[in-house]
Amino acid sequence: FDPQFSEASFGFRPGRRAHDAVRKARQYVEEGYEWAVDLDIEKFFDRVNHDILMARVARKVKDKRVLTLIRRYLQAGVMINGVVMETTEGTPQGGPLSPLLANILLDELDKELEKRGHKFVRYADDCNIYVKSKRAGERVMESIRKFLRERLKLKINEQKSAVDRPWKLKFLGFSMHKAKEGRILIRLAPQTIERLKTKIREITARNKPVSITERIERLNTYLGGWMGYFALAETPSVFKDLDGWMRRRLRMCLWKQWKRVRTRYRELLALGLPERVVHEFANARKGPWRMAHGPMNRALGNAYWQSQGLTSLIERYQTLRQAW
Template sequence: LVLKLIRRYLQSGIMINGVVNEAEEGTPQGGPLSPLLSNILLDRLDKELESRGHKFVRYADDCNIYMKSKKAGEGVMTSITSFIEKKLKLKVNREKSAVDRPWKRKFLGFSFTNHKKPKVRIANESIKRLKSRIRQITSRSKPSPMEVRIEKLNQYLTGWCGYFALADTPSKFKEFEEWIRRRLRMVEWKQWKTPKTRVRKLKGLGVPDNKAYEWGNSRKKYWRIACSPILHKTLDNSY
């Protein structure tokens, strides 16, 4: 029954723009069947690596093998590529395959620090995606109530922080928090728009009149103002 279901999945085709197209080979990327079939087919790879005594980690068709030297890594890459293609009849993506230092590679969004006792860290590509998404939510050019922005941030960051909680780099999370709060202060300052409104808002937050006039009429860029002592004190975490 299980094999019949798998066969039906494979032969069901792919829907493109509402039209079903026949699938000649492979499985739809991102579909639930892809990781299942990967685990079934690559179980033999796991056993082969275990029998050789190699340290490795694999998720679906993404696999990292850890060796003590570059020479050993190159030898294993050649032999394992041959095993996968000849024994398992699968294609190895050579563009994504490489022998490299662990801290220069990523796996499921994680990487390692370059220390004698390495720590798990968030990969640079994952950080870039995080910042790109945060910039979208806190864009100055897209008018949106602060409550809506914060709700979107909370939804995104709850999942993101939960996933990357395994990373042993707490300083990065503190750095992200400070950067996000600065982005929010920048948005708030932009939404106050005119010097008159900014002066009134600052005075309402307890800023002395002379300082409120000085900063309210400042010509500094939004990003610089967002990092100023005056906004740090007035638009704090409680605000």
């Protein structure tokens, strides 16, 4: 199947990855296709029609034993609270065959878009079509909605699909930014930043009795994998801002740990702050988040957290970008 798939299909294929899809999308925008039709297929993996899918598989697979096995795989059912429920549509989420079956079915969408001469990028069930005007995008959205409904028995999620500028949409965790000189930059989507912050908040929750060392270890583990994917972004200032916010979260945790005035006094003096500042700070009645700013920020800056083993996002970013 794979050699016949579209060049615009990037998901779950050998030698192709999400970064390639995002770069291709950026190329289309640079070429002047500055409107995007963002297609979100409603509950795709749950709604795949078995008969339509098997008909597409049978075009290439002639061995009836293999076809029977694939259909049994699709109809194996799921276990909910110990009870096996029959599955009459959809492909098993997480199943090793499901990504290939998804590409087989959606290859029909790819071929239709190619036939119409559209510029598009698809990664599994996430598809963006690039056009030159909003009106053209609305026409494409309507015709593809009809195609999916009539040919593949699939529905578009109207709440999550849109026709808009690429810099207002999210694609595979990224968005785009049109710089002043006209260059198109890949940036983190706002939703991606918020999800990262949610995870960091979870690791640095001040009500958890966890040592700073353990928090730093958890942050390093999580951020290493996260940055391995999101270093594709071309706006490093975002990572610097996130670093500052993350360090403030850690300072807040430290302040919360120094519960007594005596402890705060001792720890702040050890950090080299003037005694006058220490006295004022140790007796302050402000909340931990506010106290994590100001003099504590100066005393517990980048160098301190590096000495504690925290690897900053911007440092990870620069290392990865140099290696690419």
